[in-house]
Amino acid sequence: MSTINPFLSAMKQLDNAHAALTKGKKKNTAIDQKVAQLREPQRMVNVSIPVVMDDGSQKIFQGYRVQFNNSRGAYKGGIRYHHNVSLDEVKALSFWMAMKCAVADLPLGGGKGGIIVDPKSLSVGELERLSRGYGKAIADIIGPDIDVPAPDVNTNGIIMGWMVDEFLKVQRKKAKLLGVTLTKRDEMKLKSTFTGKAIRDGGSEGREEATGLGGLFVLKTILKKLRLKGRLTAAVQGFGNVGYNIVKFLDEAGITVVAVSDSKGGIYVPEGINPALTLECKKKNGPPDGGLAGCYCSGSVCDLKKGKQVTNDALLELPVDILVPAALENAITEKNASKVRAKVVLEMANGPTTPEADVILYKKGIPVIPDILSNSGGVTVSAFEWEQNLKGQHWTKAQVNTKLAKKMTDAAGAVWIASVSHKTDLRTAAFIVALERILKAMK
């Protein structure tokens, strides 16, 4: 487990942006006080969820919901299931959500949730009972204009469906107490409390692949500014929803993805991997022992494609044009940053580069396209889903993707302009864009 505290990293990023924003200007107490308010979440909720396990025993799980800031709108952010979830991690992730929603110019604030659990060790029934328990436990502090959760690492539309169901049960009970019955329309509005839902539950077209597609739009905009073109190669760390989709979209855009990995290890295929085959192979191997490593070099795909195994650490040091950390926090640290050989880093995970590593990469002249910009496509389509539910609409995939492209291109353009005018790196620039918008909205 990493010992680097992501919340301390997040606060360092905030300090850097605050310093860059106020550089050369005379002391402004109002701004300093508002920034000070952004150093702690507005509300943190700790829940314990008793779950009846399949063998009849009871296990109690710990979970969190952190509501960081709602100056620009309802708290917004996913729910993570991972054995390394901690309060400080959820605090950092919720802070990043506030910044991310502001960079994408969404009328939303930042929040995040998490449960300390290895979901792969649970049966489907246990997973459902845990998810329903969490949904019920946070039902009183969420709502369409209060806090709008979504999927994150190891959660998905099915899990959102269980949580919505529990949330609606609580709302129906409350309505009954007041002597009213909820109409179908009321329920659809209430369903906007969760995004990333399955389409049949009111989810949006395009949400599942939105983070990956958004990342491609951002990358294209920044590559143009950097004047980086020609036949480009990429290595992607992580092969969950975000990792797989960015691999797929890079491949479709003509960028050769030569390496991918998951938590167990990775594969390096110099002539480029086939995203669909790789996913199929990983799925076939399945938990508990499956994954990419076992897939490529013991199976036929490896032999066919002449792939070889690569560790997660080695993947980060491959001589590619674009390095894409798309797994968890603290992938690029002061220990390995000097070994990065890519021409640009596209952060698709949240918090994959520490502030110390940022300094090293900056000195090496490697631009880092920051998470709060490059992975904001997911929450952007979440905001579209929320809007569709509230208005009782269902947009086509083409409508969603056109709107997403515009949002991402505008956000990347604003960050680029801020980096030029403040003569700073892209992360600080993204934070400046976000901070200016949040500070303006703060009372």
Ligand code: GLU
């Ligand atoms: N978990 C995603 C993120 O970190 C999406 C959040 C959302 O859709 O609210 O951006």
